[in-house]
Amino acid sequence: MSFLKTALTGAAAAVALAGQALAADVTIRVAHLNPEDPFASHSGAMAAVFKSLVESASNGAIEVQLFPNGQLGKDDEVVDQVRAGIVESTISSSGGMAQHYPLVGVFDIPFAFPNIGVASKVITKESDFGRTFVADLEGATGLKVLGLIDSGGFFAFTNSKKPIETVADMQGLRIRTMTLPTHEAMIASLGGQPTPLPWAEVYTALQTGVADGQMNPVPIIAFARFDEVQKYLSITNHVITPYIWTMNRAFFDGLSPEHQYLVNWASEVATEAGRSMSRVIEASEKGLPALAAKMEVNVVPPEEQARFAEAAQPAVRALIEAQYGEAGIAMLDSLLASVEEENGAF
Template structure:
């Protein structure tokens, strides 16, 4: 374990060392790791990183520089979070799955069918909401980091498959659906009547192509980017899950900034979140997302009354897992999340 940790840290340090050979570094440097390409027009993390870098460097008159490490250059998500906590890098935008390995309560976001629409979800999964502030404060206390922003990751999950259109709960029966290796995701599909089949991401396309699995679940932009329309016939808009990206910074570094620099970092992070939300909705609606998929797949949306049946089948099963894993703390966090959703939606 110790040797593994040393190797990972040394590898990250070597990558950083090569980059730091560039001349004319600013007095302070934020090394920001993201999972996706540094492309502000094609993914939310790229948009967030680009906006954050520009505003920080301009707003501080160059006293703080931002270096972006895209495409998981520095390692797996959970490893990069540890590098940030250790001060090897200063900031990262993490996935829910990566952060869950450091802060397991991210699992509460696996409660399905919570949000009526994406507008409500964006208002709730935010540092502007009461729930978001409370949730971020708990992360900060337990991990000793600064949470600078939260954003829904690429929009709602939908389900694709190559067997039949999903219009009723009964249509889920025995469909082999690929899931991530998360008990909550597996239980969600099982509770709906499907057969959950956990597979690593690199194997998903081939598994769909060869019939090892019948379908999978992911946000619309990911379905499009992965070209699943080539091997899947049906796309069902279920809006059953939504998970966050979290922008975090090493606490010691954040506290080492001057008051003026912290002010700039804070507003740059807020602006980055808005940029990520905007590009996410654009990509979801454009030919990079749903518009393009509708030309290649048979797309349907489940009727509201039928969706209630989906929720009634899935929510108790997933909630039982959350209670089993997290106890009363998990239930309290889910209750706080649901209360915030009700407040935002006016229900």
């Protein structure tokens, strides 16, 4: 059924892809959910840098075509297309990847990461945990992982009803989540009503009141223009999730050794460019200052964050154990051990 769905959604993708002449020996189509502007999102920066490096270093032998803003379908559908070979590559959120690799949910233990420095060291292909995670994902999906990066920073809550200052303020709020059981369990444990929706529907859901609020990193809240439909922004830093850049394995294996080498190093450089762009957006006028000009912003203090963690951590861990068994707990414990090790290195 999954690949029947791929065939159907792939038809829509084919319309977008049709008519593009293959001027080069090899064409790599890269899809992602976010704006094309490399100064607006990390995946926009990753795709732009990858295209520039690959096309110039291959002397035009490889053409990279970019499909931003979810042009080719919903996140999980595009992963389907990459697995089926309809599209060569995609940079997907954990919500999209979860439909294909549920263990991505181990990242959703609230307050697992003490700061962005530790997160940057752990959420990468080069960390001890990253190597374990990537190998398991590749084995389960048949995909090749080109990059592993955080989704733009720590998540904050926005909503249209009230500031979220304590756990009690979550009571009854309809919070949009990705289609991740771990996120749904987290919101429910805090007293909110999880409202899972695909990314393409979030703005309208917030605008019409289908959802009261949502949670995302500041750069995503900014480029998605949620300040237009949300009044309150509460900095909780409660979770940080990955974006995972994958490529069709058969396509990669069919490249010449020289082109494989080029794709590998270009994607590594592009991933680091995306990681840096997220930090720049957070620190610039495009990030929190722009949102604060239109929204009421509050920061949840550490003592209250501890109460959020106390309420949510057991529920998420229990769900991981119940749904993913020993494999899930082993992956989670590996993540937490890596966090502890990297935190001690500072």
